[in-house]
Amino acid sequence: MSTSKKVAFHTLGCKLNFTETSTIARSFVENGFELTDFSKKADFYVINTCSVTDNADKKFKNILNRAKKRNPNAFNIIVGCYAQLKPKYISEIPGVDLVLGANEKFNVIDYVGQLDKANTFVYSCDINDVNKYESSYSVDDRTRSFLKVQDGCDYKCTYCTIPNARGISRSDSLENIKMNVSQIASKDIKEIILTGVNIGDYGKGEFGNKKHETTFLELIKELDLTQNINRFRISSIEPNLLKNDIIDFIATSNLFVPHFHIPLQSGSNKILGLMKRRYRKELYEDRIRYIHSKINDVCIGVDVIVGFPGETDSDFQETYNFLLNLDISYLHVFSYSERDNTEASNMLNPVPKNIRFQRSKMLRSLSEKKRRIFYNSQINRVRPVLFESENKHGYIYGYTDNYIKVRHPWNPKLSNKIVQAKLMEIDNDGFVRIKLSEKKLKKEKQYLYSYSNW
DSSP, X not given: OOOSOEEEEEEOSOHHHHHHHHXXXXXXXXXXXXXXXXXXXXXXXXXXXXXXXXXXXXXXXXXXXXXXXXXXXXXXXXXXXXXXXXXXXXXXXXXXXXXXXXXXXXXGGGTGGGOOTTOOEEEOOOGGGOOOOOOOXXXXXXXXXXXXXXXXXOOOOTTOOHHHHXXXXXXXXXXXXXXXXXXXXXXXXXXXXXXXXXXXXXXXXXXXXXXXXXXXXXXXXXXXXOSSOOEEEEOOOOTTTOOHXXXXXXXXXXXXXXXXXXXXXXXXXXXXXXXTOSSOHHHHHHHHHHHHHHOTTOEEEEEXXXXXXXXXXXXXXXXXXXXXXXXXXXXXXXXXXXXXXXXXXXXXXXXXXXXHHHHHHHHHHHHHHHHHHHHHHTTTOEEEEEEOSOOBTXXXXXXXXXXXXXXXXXXXXXXXXXXXXEEEEEOTTSOEEEEEOOOOOSOGGGOOBOGGGO
């Protein structure tokens, strides 16, 4: 019978948090701990928090309560953005034993030996001292991995807490990223998603070095030469940093897929100005048009915030119409949430929450229409599908290179394989039904598999 201590993790928020949780979890395993599911009894529960929205803060408390019920004697460790922003507040919540800020979270294993139920320990430095880069990547999913290449942000958007939670913009070295890619590839992972807070700003160094030692374009060109990864995907990139030369390169890339996620936040120049975004809607529209002029069948996702202070009905309608007429594929819609220590929290003319909800509902409905239009445009096309590894109620799911979610009756031979498939029709649940194709892709060096090989 194992006598090792058990540790469980729960992650809130963005994919960047997931990469960091995975890295922290590996440090526990390397020190003799046994990983277990958060739904089970453990000796230590680690919660990696988010603080982008008020809802994320509320979720944290619910997750903490679940851990306390599963094992009242366990030690509860809180890390992440919320832990950096409000360490004292969190430390006073019953059941919290250790709070670690942005600089300390990767060294959590060094603190667990001192824990006792009589005290709560807090280690969180000033955000101005958060300037060192820590590598991380996820390997929890054997099909794809999220690889962090950049952290922090130098932008000052008036609604955002991220600069106060993660510090200045800084990046991993190209050599270290390539080493991490090799480690990921050794685990038979097929796809890597590049992630960060502001990855288009990639290249700035540690300790406030603002010189771009390597540009984002140089990074993706180097990664495109990788031999043992089939796909690279860019998680999200600011429109003002998505230059034409990046789009041109993606258009001819061997490994980077035809999928962009580009934050907009508002289709009203007035609101973009209040948000202190670094572009206007005309630039955004130009980026979308240029992408379509260079890349066929491309998928484009958009972030948008509704209910920002001062957003009138006319401003929202301007955003709605802008998105309605834009050739995009789906939306991620967020209702504005007041965050402490942000400019926007003190702005006049707040939008009532019921109005925010109505506007969010309208844009979510538009998103479903946009997604369906995009999916329909791909029917009868043959695309490479990367299948996942889990049997979900008799189905196996996967994504095309251009981010269409498909499902197929469970077949273990498809697990973690890239297969040519004809997109047949959208089913009642919004997934695309496929027919497996024997036609091989032209890019043989991607090691794609045809159904006829089995």
